[in-house]
Amino acid sequence: MLNIADVLHRWCRAARPFALATVVDVTGSTPLPIGTSVAVDEDGNAVGSISGGCVEGAVYELCRQVLRDGGAPQRAWFGYSDDDAFAVGLTCGGELDVLVQRIDPIRHPHLTFAFAEVADGRPVGVAQVVDGPEDVVGAMLSIVDDRVHGNAGSGPSSRAVADQAHALLRSGRTARVAIGGQADDCPQSLTVLVHVHAARPRLLIFGAVDFAASLSQVGHFLGYRVTVCDARPVFATAVPYADEVVVDWPHRYLEHTEVDDRTAMCVLTHDAKFDIPLLRLALDLPVGYVGAMGSRRTHQERLRLLTEAGLTQDRLMRLRSPIGLDLGARTPEETAVSITAEIIAHTNLGTGLPLSSTSGPIHRPAVREGAVMK
Incomplete structure (x- = not known):
């Protein structure tokens, strides 16, 4: 339901009752995860989606019925149907368990507050x-x-x-x-x-180089709180789409900033005096992704220096270097897509391969964003 919190907040403030249809369980390949909701108010206004379009009409009618009838919440199940091309079902082959209930904001005043906090x-x-x-x-x-x-x-x-x-x-x-x-x-x-x-999860970009602006933009688009850090004041100026720009030695900044296992770190400086102290620390922290830019020769030298600095093989295996997926990227914008594509694949246990060359479900069970993969 929090996917539509901004609209629900407006409806709650106006004391407008609505029906809430929420995906409470999924099986197989489904386009949207549990917790996704559709809401319909008494005027027939609808917001949200639970299936990418496959079953929205049926869910809308069920919401209207629950609003008219009141009473106990209703349950609906939607799966694949090949008996009739126009039957209600999921063409992706998955199954959805949906709970539909009437929400009266006057009886649930805490929801107004919760939705307002989400909107902020x-x-x-x-x-x-x-x-x-x-x-x-x-x-x-x-x-x-x-x-x-x-x-x-x-x-x-x-x-x-x-x-x-x-x-x-x-x-x-x-x-x-x-x-x-x-x-x-x-x-x-x-x-x-x-x-x-x-x-918001954090995207830490070390090195205010020409790639940092494009990476900040894509990171912002993906919902990250973006920080750019560089020890050189002449380069660490305003970066478009970055939430903050920090002038400090990268490893010193990392020692004191807050990170968690949703944090993605991108080291763009490919300068050993910055990279080695930073990566030595980063690879021992419970962050979700650590990538470093540089050629394959730079990567081999970097591994040698990190090994001399005492990092074990299992720590070094966490390093994504050279950074990004092989997309043939050349421009800063293309490189930013390459890097964030790898972050997405790493986070969600994706292969990074074309879907046309793989088999199995397209939509996988949700993996926590930024979870550390061993």
Whole structure:
């Protein structure tokens, strides 16, 4: 639902009821992940998509029905149908489990606050009960600034749901989790979908060279918070699309800045006096991606110097160098696409090969953005 938080915030502020259809489970190849939603208000206005167009009409009608009838949330399943070319189904061959429920903003005031925080770019978690006792399915609570708003069932159940929401918000990922069944902490067995809007992942670009501006632009487009760092004041001037430009020695800046396993680092300087201290530190940090620019000869020399500096082979294997995928890139703009394509493939366990030369599902189960791959 957080994919359409800006519109939902406006509807909530206007106290406008709406039906919310949310993908709560997927099987096989599906175009959009769990947590994606469509919403329809009482005037028939719709926002969002859950299938890229395959089943939107059927979901829209179900939303209209739920708004008219009220009552308990409704469940719908959509899979591939080859009996009729015009049957409702997913042409990609996957299966969607969709929960549709009526949302009355007056009864869920915490959602107005949560959607506003998402629209402002702040971290938010919203837990939605998608399986369990009938009187609990559809219940929601939200986590903003480590505070719990709303409830999801009885006291012990709601606390257990809140604990899961806190944990997933800290890890920055949306997930479906099963909880409960133990009399001590949560007697009810529940399945909860925790929607997470995390702070933007970081893209750290070291070296304010001509490639940095293009890489900043593509990184910004992909949703990264972009930092460019260079020790040379004459080069570390304003960089288009960068959120900040830092004048400092790269390794010294990295020692004191905040990173996590969604962080991508691109070293563009190919100058040993900057690169070796920086990479020696970076390859020991739990960041998602570390790439370095340079020729193959530069790469071999870099490996030699890093080995002499004490890095083990398993650490060196984390280094993506020469940086980027083989796209035949020549210009800074093409090189930026090459680099970010490798970051995307690395993050999502993609092969980097043309889809026409591979088999199996096109849409894979979601992998947490920036997760460190061993």
